[in-house]
Amino acid sequence: MRHRCPICKKATDSATDAEFPFCSERCRLMDLGAWASEKYVVSDPIFDEEELPEEDRRALRDPGENNDDTIH
Secondary structure (H helix, E strand, O other): OEEOOOOOEEEEEOOOOOOOOOOOOOHHHHHHHHOOOOOOOOOOOOHHHHHOHHHHHHHHHHOOOOOOOOOO
C-alpha cells in the first residue's frame, strides 16, 4: 500500500518501509510525541457518559475525589 508520511509527506510503501505509515523512526517518534503532548486529541467521546453507572459518572466529574482504597 502506498501512502504519504503523515509528518513529512514523503512517499512511503507498506511493502518496503518498516515504519509504515511513517517514512522513518524519526517521523514515527515525532507523531508519538504529538500524541503524548496532547497536540492530537480524539474529537468524540469513546463512550456515552449517560450509559455509565452513577458511581463512574461521579468519578469522571470529580477525578480528585477517590473514595476507594485502589492504588493508582
